[in-house]
Amino acid sequence: MLPLASCTGTAGDGPASSAASASPSAAPTAVFTFGTASQPLGLDPALVSDTESYRITRQVLEGLVGVDQTTGQPTPLLATEWNQSEEGRAYTFRLRDKVTFQDGSPFDAAAVCYNFNRWFNFPDALRKQATGTSFKSVFKAHSDQASLSIFKGCTALAPDNVRIDLTQPFTGFLQALTLPAFAISSPQALKAGNADVLDQSRDGQPMSAYALHPVGTGPYVFGSWDQGSVTLASNKDYWGDKGQIGTINFVAYDQPQARLQALLDGKIDAYDAVTVGNFDQLVKRGKQIIQRDPFSVMYLGMNQDIPILQNLKVRQAIEMALDKDTLIRRFFIDNTAQASQFVPPKLSGFNNTAPSLGYNPDKAKQLLAEAGYKGEELKFYYPLNVTRPYLPTPEKVYAEISRQLTAVGLNIKPVPVDWSDGYLQKVTSPGDHALHLLGWNGSYSDPDNFVGPLFGEKTGEFGYQDPQVFSKIARARGLPDGKERTEQYQTINTQIAASVPAVPIAFPISALALSDRVLKYPASPVLNEVFTKVELKP
Template sequence: MVHSRTAQRRWTAAIGLTGAAALALSACAQSERGDESGAGKQGGTFTFGAAGAPKLFDPLFATDGETFRVARQMFDGLTTFKPGTAEPAPSLAESWESTPDGLTWTFKLRQGVKFHDGTAFDAQAVCANFDRWYNLKGAAQSDAVSQYYVDNFGGFSDGAKPSLYKSCSAKDANTAEVVLTSSTSKFPDILGLPSFSMQSPAALKQYDADNVQAQGDSFVFPAYANEHPTGTGPFKFGKYDKANGTVELVRNDDYWGEKTKLDKLVFRIIPDETARKQALQSGDIDGFDFPNAADWESLKSAGFNVQVRPAFNILYFGINQKNNPALRDLKVRQALAHAINREQLVKSQLPEGAEVATQFIPKTVGGFADDVTKYPYDLNKAKQLLAEANASNLTLKFYWPSEVTRPYMPNPKDIYGAIAADLQQAGITIETVTKPWNGGYLTDVDQGIPDVFLLGWTGDTGSADNWIGTFFGNPENRFNTGAATWGNDLAAQLKTADAEPDRTKRYGLYEDLNRKIMSEYLPAIPVSHSPPALVVKNNVKGIVPSPLTDEKFGPVSIG
C-alpha cells in the first residue's frame, strides 16, 4: 500500500520501491542492561529488510505497506488485532460498546498513557483525532492523500459528500463517545488500522500536520509527516537517513504496555528480493518480508526461521470495461474465466498452501458463499462463449507489473506468462505491456488504460466490506463497472449490506452478493489466495505472523 495520486489506490496494498540499498547496520549490538525478564536478551538493534521506502510517517496520509510497517511500531489505535488473527482486540481503548442501532459507540480508555511528547492521551485527545480527520481541508481531502479516511468514512465537514462520522465527545477523561451517521460492519475494526492511529494533538498543531499542498500531480507534506510523528507506541521516531536508505526507531521507555527489550529498530530499504536474501545470509539484516517461495526450503536448511502467514489475500485478473466494448459482454468475461487454468497456476507458480479463489473474499470472512457459480478450466467452453459473443478475434492489452513482489503475486512475470499463454490457447491475441509497479503500472490501471491486468489485495479487517466493498462499492472504479448498467446497482447493494447491524442478516446479504458477483456481474476474475511468508534469523524471538501483515516488533528480542 508510496501512494501518490497517480500511483496506487488503497486496495493494491502497494509496497513502494523507491530508495537505494543502504549501508549495513549491526544487527545484534547488545546494550549494557542485560536480560531483565529471562525471556530474551535485553537491548540490541533489530534490523529488518524493507522492500521499499516509506512514503512519510503520518499514517493518516499513507496507503503503502512500508509506511504502515513503520507506523505500526510507533502508533497505537483505540483497537488493534489479536496477534495472528483478524479479530479486533483492545488497545488504547480497554473496552467498547454500542447502542443496538450501531450508531453510538462508547470507548473506555486506558489511564496513564502518554504520547511520545509527554502529553496525555485521554478522551479529549481521541476526539481531537476524529475531528482532525473530519475537518481536513483542501489538498488533504484528496483521496490520494487521505484514501483510508475517504474509503471508510466518506466525506468531510464541508458537506460535499456524506460522512460516516457525525461527532465525538469526551464524557469524562477516560470515556469517549463516537456517533456515526449509519451502522457499518467496518466499525470499530477499522480503528485498528494504522491510518486511524491516535496521534498527539499538541504535536499535530505544533508542526502544522494538516498543511498538505498540491504540487502538480503530487503533494508536499508538512514537517510533522516527515520528521515529527508522535504516537503512543513502544518505539519513537529516531531518524530517516535517505542517503543510506534506513529508518531508525528508538525504544520508548515510557510505553504504557510491555516495554520492548530492543534499543533500536532499523528498517533497511532493499528493493530487490535477492539482495534482501543475500543481506540476511551475510548477517547485515535480521529478517525480511516476502521471501520467494522457491527459497523457503533452502532458507530453512540454512538455519533461518521462515514464518508463513495465513492466506488472507486475493490475486485477481482485472477487467476494464471502459475502452474495449467486447469486455462489456458477460459471455466474454465468462470465456476469460474458463480460459484461465487457475488450478495449474496455483500448483506451478504459488507456494504450498495456496488455493484457487472462487470469489473475492476468503473462506474465513463472514459472507463467503459455498454455492457461487464456478468457472473450471474449459478451453472449448471459452472458445464457444467467445464465438457466441462474436469475439473470436478478441485482442486484449494485458498489463503486468515489474519491480514488485506482492503477498498474493510473488512472481508477476511468471504469473502473467502462464495466464497469457492460457488466453492465447483460447484464440485471444495478447498485446503485452509491462511497467514498474511504482513507475506507471498502477497509474495506468487507475486511469483505465489496460484492458486486463493483474492486481490483488491483502485484507485490512475481517469485514466483507473491506473486500468486495472496496473493489466494487464505487461505480467508477478501476473495473469501470459504471460502463455497465449494473454498476450503480451493485454499489447500492453493497452499501445496504454494510449498513445492516444484525450480523446474521448481514452475512446473508453478502452471500447473496457474492453469488450475484460471480454469476450476473463477473467484473473481474478471482484467481487465488496465497500464504506469504517472512523470514528471520533463528535467534530472533517474539514475532507473530499476521494474516493482515500486522506484525508488531515491540515483543522482539535477539539472542
C-alpha cells in the same frame, strides 16, 4: 466475521504485558534489522494503504482498538473499554490515562476528535493526490458529502472519555478501528508538519512533512528515513511493554533473491514476502519460516471504462482463459488455495457455491467470437521491483497470465510500471488500464473489509457499476452478526462472481524468514506485527 464476545473490552485484555509495570525503567538495547520488499509510500497512515508503510507506522502510532493475535477480535489499546448505545449508532470509549505523544503533548479525548475530524474533512483535492485513504471505504463519504457518511461526529465528553456517533449502525465499526489508517497522531505534530499539504516528495511520491516524521503514542519513535532504510528507536516513555528491541532498521530489498542473500549473510534478522523460489533454499539452509493464515486475495483486475470490457462475454472469456492451478503451483507457496470469490474462507459470508466458470480455453475463444472481439488492444499493467503478500513475483505471474490470454486470441499490450513510480495509484484511478495485477490484503475480520472497498461503489480501478450490489453491500454492513448477514454476503459474492468485474485467482499463503537469532515473531494474518513482541536469543 469473528464475533465479539461483548461490546465492552476490559483493560486486562490489552496488548501491554504486566512486564511494563514490573520494570518500567528497563531500556531495550537490541538492534533488529528487517528486510522489506519495498520502500514505504509515506508514513502518515491516514493517507497511504500499502503494507510497508503500515508495517512501520504500526510501531510508531496506535489506535483506540488493537487486534487479538489469534482471534482477530478487537482488544483494548488506547481505549481501555467501550460500550455502544443508540442501537449501535454511538460508541463511548474510556481512554487510557497517563499516555503522552512522543512529542510530549497529552493524549486525550480532544486529540482523538482532532484526528477523526481531520479524516472526515479531508478535501477532495487531497484525496485525489494521496496514494490511498481508508476513511471513505469504511465510512462511505467525507464532510463534503456528509449526508452519505456513516460518520456523524466525535465528542470529547471528558479528557478520558470520547464518544463517536454514527448515522447508522455499522457492525464492523470496532474491527475497522483496528486499521492502521485510524491510528491517533499528535495534533501538535500534524499541525507542525502541515499534514494535509503534500508539498514534499520521496522517490516521486507526494507527501507532507508530517508523513516524513510521524508522531504517535506507540512503542517506537521515528528516527530517520534515508535512501532505502527507515530507523526507529524505543520510546522511553511508552506506557506499555517495551520489549527487547531498542532500534529497528527497516531495509528495502526489492528483489526476492537480494532479501534471501541478506538473511544468509547476516545483514538482516528477518524478511517478509518469501517466494516459492526462496522457500526451498531457506529450507535447505535450515532457516526458520513462519507462514501466515491466508487473509488476502490476488486478482486480475478489469476496467469496464474500456469499451470492449463492458461486454460480459469478453470478461467471462478472460476468466475461462486463466489456468489458476498452473499459476498457483508455479508461483505461490504450497497450500495456497484457488479463489472463485473475494472473501476468504475464514470469514463468514464465504460462499461455497459461488459460481466459477473454470479453465476452458476453447469456450473462451467461442465467447470472444460471440462478443464480436476483433483483436482490440488490451493494455495490461503490472508492477516491477516489488513483492506483495498476495503477489510474490509480479513479473513472472504477468508473463504466465499474458501467455494464457494470448493463447485464446486476446491482443495483450504489456505496460510494466515500477511500484515506486505510482503503480498503485495508476491502476486504481480512472485511466487506460484495461487489465492489471493486484490483490487485497485484509486488515480486519469482517467480510465488508473485502467487498466494500473493492465493489461497494464505482471506482477508477474497475469502472464497475451495479447499484443492486452497491446497495446490498451498504445494507449488509449494518446488519447484526448472524444468519441474515452471512447470507447477504454470500449473495453479494455470488452476484459479483456472476458479473466478473475482476477474476479472483488465489488466497495466497504469505511467509516470513527469520534468522537463528529470533526465538519468537508475532505473525498475524492482518499483518498486525508490533516488534515489542519479537523475542531474541540473549
